[in-house]
Amino acid sequence: MCNYQGYEFGAGRYPDSYCVDGLLHDADSDYLNEESIPCPICDRVGAINWWFGRWEGSCEIDDDRSDDVINDEHRRRATLLVDDIRNNRGITDPQATAIPEGISPAGGY
Ligand SMILES: [Zn+2]
Structure with a gap:
């Protein structure tokens, strides 16, 4: 808490x-x-996963990139958003810009 x-x-x-x-x-x-x-403060990775889950698979109608590319972008956006929330509250740590492992379906980080 x-x-x-x-x-x-x-x-x-x-x-x-x-x-x-x-x-x-x-x-x-x-x-x-x-x-x-x-x-996002108590559970950085959980919060990133939650935001990513809200956006996963969604894209603009005329966006014809592959789902993988689009989801990579969502994942990056979710990470930036949560780290932004944390940074705004003075929480910085060496991991702050790392995209968490384990939420990429391809395991590609
Ligand atoms: Zn908390």
């Missing part, structure tokens, strides 16, 4: 997520989420 607050639930102008035991909860809801969203 940490003091993270973020914007994962899309309220936009104010922080709407907070960390409970490493999972994010919606500040606008009294209910626990059905979906487990890993806290």
Whole structure:
């Protein structure tokens, strides 16, 4: 558990997520989420996987690159996003720019 607050639930102008035991909860809801969203501070790799999972396989209609190429980009974007969140809160570590192993279907990192 940490003091993270973020914007994962899309309220936009104010922080709407907070960390409970490493999972994010919606500040606008009294209910626990059905979906487990890993806290980007407590669980960097889990959070990257979660963002990647939201974007995996999605692309622009006229984007004719292969799924592998597009998913590589999603994975990189997810990593950058989570590391950005961490950097904004003063968390920097030597691994900060490494794309985690184990989330590439091809295992290619
Ligand atoms: Zn946390």
